[in-house]
Amino acid sequence: MEYPPELISTLRSASRLAVLTGAGVSQESGLRTFRDAQAGLWSQYRPEDLATPEAFQRDPRLVWDWYAMRREKVNAAEPNPGHFALVALEQRIPHFTLITQNVDGLHQKAGSLAVIELHGNITRVKCSLCGLAAGSWQDNGVQVPSCGCCAGLLRPDVVWFGEQLPRAELEQAVAAARSCQVFFSVGTSGVVHPAAALAHAAKNNAAVVVEVNAEATPLTPRVDYALHGKSGEILPGLVRAVWGE
16 A cells, blocks of 8 residues: 555654544454354344443343353453554554453453553453452353452443443543544544544644555545545555654
């Protein structure tokens, strides 16, 4: 791919870069997107009907087992070249912020040091009552594991439909978007709010906005550069074009 010379020049001189990643990045590691994750016994359920507080209250074991299945797939997945390219950017840009909608922890697995997780992390578990994180738990296959502090049921540490995004993380993401010189939107549809508003916040504050996605999105008309294709190919190529590595 030929990269715009103006973009290469901008990245070489940039000191503040913010990146938002979505499901497209993880998809290149073999993880299905949230709404495509149903297969086998789970094909009879809609993800939207399992990822809610009401679903957990109604049938906690069903929800727990669904997330246990997804957690196994996440644990078996490996970061792809797109993840590692973002690590390379973090090492080269003085003020770098990585914001993700993904819950798989692959950015951290690749070596990213400071990741703002807007939707939580599926590899973590917390108490549904007191919110205390659980480092380990015993699963007898019948009852959902419970909290060692208050005996409440454990649940995945992710944001469900109907729940608010973690306030501190969202505030950090908004601040990064408003203060960056360059903003990348990578592998995200640009329609899930409030994350979708981050690129617009960056654009409204004079940042250069770059979209890296397999196809055009509602954000495309507003970006300065739209690079369409696989992030696992575009991002490493861009790093090489900018820094010659």
